[in-house]
Amino acid sequence: MKNTATSQKTPYKVKVEKDKIYFWCACGLSQKQPFCDGAHKKEGKFKSLKYLATESNEKYFCGCKMTKHPPFCDGSHSKP
Numbered sequence: 001m002k003n004t005a006t007s008q009k010t011p012y013k014v015k016v017e018k019d020k021i022y023f024w025c026a027c028g029l030s031q032k033q034p035f036c037d038g039a040h041k042k043e044g045k046f047k048s049l050k051y052l053a054t055e056s057n058e059k060y061f062c063g064c065k066m067t068k069h070p071p072f073c074d075g076s077h078s079k080p
Contacts, residue, residue: 007033011060011073016053023048024061024071034061034071 007025012034016022022035027046029039036048049071053059062070064077 007065008063009077011063011077014059014061016057016059018053018056020053022051022053022071024051026065026070028065034063 007028007030014022014034024034025032025036025040026049027040029042030037031039040046040048051071060073062073062076064073066076067074068076
């Protein structure tokens with residue numbers, strides 16, 4: 001299900017830690033972007049996306065929520 005809420009149009013650059021689990025916000029309502037804070041539960045139609053970091057590095061998590069490769073940015077924010 002596509003989201004209509006956008007937290008920001010550009011990606012979030014995040015340092016992730018190996019073997020740590022992250023829950024990416026798919027609804028755009030979380031106050032802890034780009035990660036889930038449970039705000040989607042009010043809407044009832046979105047779920048966060050679980051991501052397990054396989055190495056410690058920087059990742060670009062989607063902010064526009066329109067990516068075709070969640071939870072990561074694929075440049076959808078720059079397409080008309």
